[in-house]
Amino acid sequence: EIVLTQSPATLSLSPGERATLSCRASQSVASHLAWYQQMPGQAPRLLIYDTSNRATGIPARFSGSGSGTDFTLTISSLEPEDFAVYYCQQRSNWPLTFGGGTRVEIK
Amino acid sequence: QVQLQESGPGLVKPLETLSLTCTVSGGSINSRDYYWAWVRQHPGKGPEWIGYIFYSGGTYYNEFLESRVTMSLDTSKNQFSLKLTSVSAADTAVYYCARVLRSGCSGGNCYYFDHWGQGTLVTVSS
Numbered sequence: 298e299i300v301l302t303q304s305p306a307t308l309s310l311s312p313g314e315r316a317t318l319s320c321r322a323s324q325s326v327a328s329h330l331a332w333y334q335q336m337p338g339q340a341p342r343l344l345i346y347d348t349s350n351r352a353t354g355i356p357a358r359f360s361g362s363g364s365g366t367d368f369t370l371t372i373s374s375l376e377p378e379d380f381a382v383y384y385c386q387q388r389s390n391w392p393l394t395f396g397g398g399t400r401v402e403i404k
Numbered sequence: 405q406v407q408l409q410e411s412g413p414g415l416v417k418p419l420e421t422l423s424l425t426c427t428v429s430g431g432s433i434n435s436r437d438y439y440w441a442w443v444r445q446h447p448g449k450g451p452e453w454i455g456y457i458f459y460s461g462g463t464y465y466n467e468f469l470e471s472r473v474t475m476s477l478d479t480s481k482n483q484f485s486l487k488l489t490s491v492s493a494a495d496t497a498v499y500y501c502a503r504v505l506r507s508g509c510s511g512g513n514c515y516y517f518d519h520w521g522q523g524t525l526v527t528v529s530s
Contacts, residue, residue: 301450327511329510333451333517340520340523343518346509386451388514392453392468394453396450397450
């Protein structure tokens with residue numbers, strides 16, 4: 298099983314600041330990585346797929362980069378609705394796996 | 405806009421079978437373009453993929469749960485279902501049904517979850 302390790306566990310930032318979230322895979326997943334946002338009490342929402350492709354309706358302030366084992370989700374300027382938990386997910390190997398999450402909280 | 409809705413008991417006794425159904429609206433499960441999946445999430449943890457089913461009835465399960473999982477679908481009702489046998493407290497979680505993209509990605513099937521139900525908490529307790 299591919300283990301996805303996300304860091305930091307918690308990111309404390311203010312609205313308008315830039316957020317940089319990391320996801321590291323235990324072995325290469327090529328570009329086959331997605332990012333999800335989860336608000337409290339809600340289901341995850343697909344943000345980015347295959348490393349850098351924004352899903353339908355996702356604002357341009359969300360961007361993804363990386364390849365192999367190291368990936369980054371960047372939120373260029375945090376809006377109030379962006380404070381949430383973010384998960385990465387790989388599709389390169391079975392079983393499909395998710396990371397443990399990064400919480401972006403208001404500083 | 406496709407919507408998914410889980411239904412089923414919120415409380416299951418240890419060693420019994422957890423049974424959930426997902427009703428899909430706004431789109432047909434009888435489609436080659438998607439898989440239909442179950443995902444669970446323990447409190448404070450990342451999601452865990454349980455398995456998926458295709459419109460043909462073909463299934464693929466997470467090997468860690470495979471011996472206890474069965475998925476099925478009812479195209480006449482636009483529903484798919486999950487059964488998890490011999491449950492324990494470790495199976496207490498929020499269970500989500502989700503649609504899985506098949507196409508539009510590099511190198512073949514996507515296997516990303518683009519629509520989710522709201523989730524249902526299942527507690528295993530006597």
